[in-house]
Amino acid sequence: xxxxxxxxxxxxxxxxxxxxxxxxxxxxxxxxxxxxxxxxxxxxxxxxxxxxxxxxxxxxxxxxxxxxxxxxxxxxxxxxxxxxxxxxxxxxxxxxxxxxxxxxxxxxxxxxxxxxxxxxxxxxxxxxxxxxxxxxxxxxxxxxxxxxxxxxxxxxxxxxxxxxxxxxxxxxxxxxxxxxxxxxxxxxxxxxxxxxxxxxxxxxxxxxxxxxxxxxxxxxxxxxxxxxxxxxxxxxxxxxxxxxxxxxxxxxxxxxxxxxxxxxxxxxxxxxxxxxxxxxxxxxxxxxxxxxxxxxxxxxxxxxxxxxxxxxxxxxxxxxxxxxxxxxxxxxxxxxxxxxxxxxxxxxxxxxxxxxxxxxxxxxxxxxxxxxxxxxxxxxxxxxxxxxxxxxxxxxxxxxxxxxxxxxxxxxxxxxxxxxxxxxxxxxxxxxxxxxxxxxxxxxxxxxxxxxxxxxxxxxxxxxxxxxxxxxxxxxxxxxxxxxxxxxxxxxxxxxxxxxxxxxxxxxxxxxxxxxxxxxxxxxxxxxxxxxxxxxxxxxxxxxxxxxxxxxxxxxxxxxxxxxxxxxxxxxxxxxxx
Numbered sequence: 001x002x003x004x005x006x007x008x009x010x011x012x013x014x015x016x017x018x019x020x021x022x023x024x025x026x027x028x029x030x031x032x033x034x035x036x037x038x039x040x041x042x043x044x045x046x047x048x049x050x051x052x053x054x055x056x057x058x059x060x061x062x063x064x065x066x067x068x069x070x071x072x073x074x075x076x077x078x079x080x081x082x083x084x085x086x087x088x089x090x091x092x093x094x095x096x097x098x099x100x101x102x103x104x105x106x107x108x109x110x111x112x113x114x115x116x117x118x119x120x121x122x123x124x125x126x127x128x129x130x131x132x133x134x135x136x137x138x139x140x141x142x143x144x145x146x147x148x149x150x151x152x153x154x155x156x157x158x159x160x161x162x163x164x165x166x167x168x169x170x171x172x173x174x175x176x177x178x179x180x181x182x183x184x185x186x187x188x189x190x191x192x193x194x195x196x197x198x199x200x201x202x203x204x205x206x207x208x209x210x211x212x213x214x215x216x217x218x219x220x221x222x223x224x225x226x227x228x229x230x231x232x233x234x235x236x237x238x239x240x241x242x243x244x245x246x247x248x249x250x251x252x253x254x255x256x257x258x259x260x261x262x263x264x265x266x267x268x269x270x271x272x273x274x275x276x277x278x279x280x281x282x283x284x285x286x287x288x289x290x291x292x293x294x295x296x297x298x299x300x301x302x303x304x305x306x307x308x309x310x311x312x313x314x315x316x317x318x319x320x321x322x323x324x325x326x327x328x329x330x331x332x333x334x335x336x337x338x339x340x341x342x343x344x345x346x347x348x349x350x351x352x353x354x355x356x357x358x359x360x361x362x363x364x365x366x367x368x369x370x371x372x373x374x375x376x377x378x379x380x381x382x383x384x385x386x387x388x389x390x391x392x393x394x395x396x397x398x399x400x401x402x403x404x405x406x407x408x409x410x411x412x413x414x415x416x417x418x419x420x421x422x423x424x425x426x427x428x429x430x431x432x433x434x435x436x437x438x439x440x441x442x443x444x445x446x447x448x449x450x451x452x453x454x455x456x457x458x459x460x461x462x463x464x465x466x467x468x469x470x471x472x473x474x475x476x477x478x479x480x481x482x483x484x485x486x487x488x489x490x491x492x493x494x495x496x497x498x499x500x501x502x503x504x505x506x507x508x509x510x511x512x513x514x515x516x517x518x519x520x521x522x523x524x525x526x527x528x529x530x531x532x533x534x535x536x537x538x539x540x541x542x543x544x545x546x547x548x549x550x551x552x553x554x555x556x557x558x559x560x561x562x563x564x565x566x567x568x569x570x571x572x573x574x575x576x577x578x
Contacts, residue, residue: 017121021103024128024443031450034092034138036457038464038485041341044140045489047073048091054078055086064497065488067236067404069225072181073145091140098148099137103128105151106415112159113384115422122439123422129446130273131353132411134453135338142182143408149179151415153189154391157214158384161196169214177217180225184398185412187222190215191394196387199378235497235504244403259400264312264361265334266399269410270417271360272353276441277421280430281363288428289366293373298366305365309358317405335407342456364417367424392416455558459537460485462555462565466535469551470567481531481577492527534568534577546572 039045046065053061055078060071077091084090103124110120127133137144156172159165180186193215229237248255274281289299313334332347332354333340343350378386395412399405460483467482477490496502528534534547543549547568554564568577 014117017117018104018107020121021107021124021128022100024125024446025100025103028128028134028446028450029096031447032134032138032453032457034096034457035089036461037088037468038457038461039088039092039489040135040139040456040460041483041485042136042139042141042338044091045485046493047077047140047142048088048489049494050074051077051081051086051091055081062232062234062237063494064234065236065493066234067240068142068183069228070142070145070182072149072178073142077140088140092138095137095140095144098145099128099133101148102144102151105148105155106418109151109155109158109415110419110422112155112162113419113423115426118435119422119425122435122442123418125439125442125446126273126276127414127418129276129442129449130411130414131342131445131449132269132273132338132407133414134446134449135342136408136411138453138457141408143411146179146183146186147411147415149175149182150186150189150412153179153218154388154415157189157193157387160210160214161383161387164210166210166213169210173214173217177221180218180221183412184222184225184229185395185409186218187225188391188394188398190218190222191397192387192391193218195390195394196383199386199390201378201381201383201386235501240402240404244401247403248401258317260308261312261315261317262400262405263396264309265317265405266396266410266413267361267364268309268313268354268357269335269407270357270413271362271364272357273414274360274363274417274421275353275356276438276445277425278356278359278363279441280425280434280438281360281421283430283434284428288370291370291373293369298369301369302362302366305362306358309361313354313358333407335405335410337406337408339407342452346452364420367420370424371420388416388419451558458555458557459563459565462553462563463535463537466551466553466565466567469553470533475533478527479530479532480535481528481533482535487527528576532570534570535565536568536577537563537565538578539563543568544577546570547577 039048043065046063047070050061050063050066050070051074053059053063054074060074062069073094077094080090080094081087106127107120107124110123111117115123133144133147153172153175156168156175160168160172176186176189179189193211197211229241233241247258250258289297289302291298293301316334332350333343339353340350343353375381378389381389392413395416399409399412463483464486467477467480467486470480471477471490477487478492478495480490481487533550535553543566548571549566550569551567552564553567554562557563570577
């Protein structure tokens with residue numbers, strides 16, 4: 001009956017795939033519920049302070065904590081705050097909106113490259129189901145905001161190249177400028193544009209005026225980022241530039257090992273996002289695995305890729321900042337931060353993602369080997385493919401040269417991996433039923449991660465509500481110890497910097513694993529010792545010695561069980577309320 005209904009309305013049949021993606025995003029929004037006045041456990045508090053400062057003074061000021069300069073994100077949020085009023089809900093909703101832009105752009109980009117609606121819908125659902133995309137898409141981090149502008153720019157550039165449309169290229173340049181104004185890594189677009197004009201692919205006859213239209217806005221944005229970064233760096237940027245310079249002075253064999261490690265780890269994290277697609281990818285026919293690359297069977301190269309990834313991710317990098325201490329392969333998720341923090345209590349899930357990342361990364365390597373087999377020269381590619389490939393390479397080089405590498409950074413590579421996988425699935429005959437199973441797996445993964453986020457958001461909201469109630473009652477935020485985003489949002493890190501950054505010495509960074517964060521954590525520990533009030537979500541009904549309970553804030557966990565965040569007041573010189 002439903003099929004007959006769609007057959008009778010062609011416009012409905014065409015809109016159904018896009019409507020499915022929109023419905024999936026709305027389902028995630030309904031489960032996660034971003035309409036809560038709080039910020040999750042990430043760096044969004046720093047960017048929220050920048051919006052506050054802009055609204056209060058009319059001047060853009062980079063927060064002391066932020067390494068990425070992001071005028072696009074801050075001015076967008078401030079402009080909307082002028083209309084609707086400032087709130088943490090509004091700030092996070094800007095990320096949700098740009099997540100919608102990213103999903104729409106990827107879907108349209110796949111359609112522009114000739115993929116079917118079914119394939120485009122399924123691949124877009126895989127992007128939405130990625131744990132990191134969900135985590136970052138409902139925060140005020142810059143990663144998904146960057147991804148939204150970045151994908152919009154890629155879509156419009158590809159459409160402009162294919163249709164020789166100056167207007168598409170003009171709007172693409174504006175989107176590219178916004179991407180660079182959100183994260184400096186967007187400079188990779190400039191690399192892609194220059195490379196496309198330099199390579200001059202087959203059939204490419206574009207006048208220089210189109211290059212001027214395409215590159216003006218991103219080049220201006222990139223120049224501004226570089227100038228501002230070197231002219232007025234804050235303490236975090238000084239630290240990051242110093243440690244990056246230090247890394248690049250290491251011997252070549254150390255750098256080569258580090259770059260190899262980074263490539264393998266990034267391949268693993270991108271492979272994690274392909275978890276719902278693994279059944280379809282592993283169902284590739286035997287002819288795919290038997291093809292030879294430089295006289296070597298593909299299956300042997302795939303085994304080498306497995307060994308390389310396992311070897312690389314089994315050990316910590318001695319160079320990369322903020323990498324967790326590893327104890328071999330059995331310790332999952334090698335990169336710091338969002339995935340580990342949110343899943344640390346779910347070790348089996350961490351191991352599942354870790355294994356899926358190794359398998360997915362290997363499949364990506366195998367598909368790439370297969371494509372290189374048929375590549376004769378860069379000029380044999382279409383202009384849009386030259387642009388996409390060189391933009392990816394530019395992005396990769398930037399991530400290799402910048403010392404800090406968090407798991408959040410890997411989200412920028414997801415679109416390129418998904419485009420590669422889509423092109424592979426188009427030529428490999430896979431049963432329709434298997435495709436449907438993959439799409440259902442995407443929805444199931446998205447729902448499970450959304451439920452996990454809802455649980456964390458409920459706890460965070462209760463903690464923020466408890467701390468805010470104390471601040472409204474006249475308690476100095478300095479005297480409240482609670483979740484660290486609330487503490488920093490109310491000025492803890494800025495106060496530490498204003499005090500001369502005690503414990504931090506740029507010239508003696510070897511004293512700390514990560515000197516910028518270690519003294520910050522030490523300062524918070526001192527704050528905890530002297531704080532008069534504390535919030536805790538401990539299930540114990542009895543307060544720790546030296547504290548008394550003054551109030552409760554209730555919330556519900558995903559099983560609809562009632563839980564409480566307790567507000568404690570110090571009654572003696574107890575060291576900790578935890």
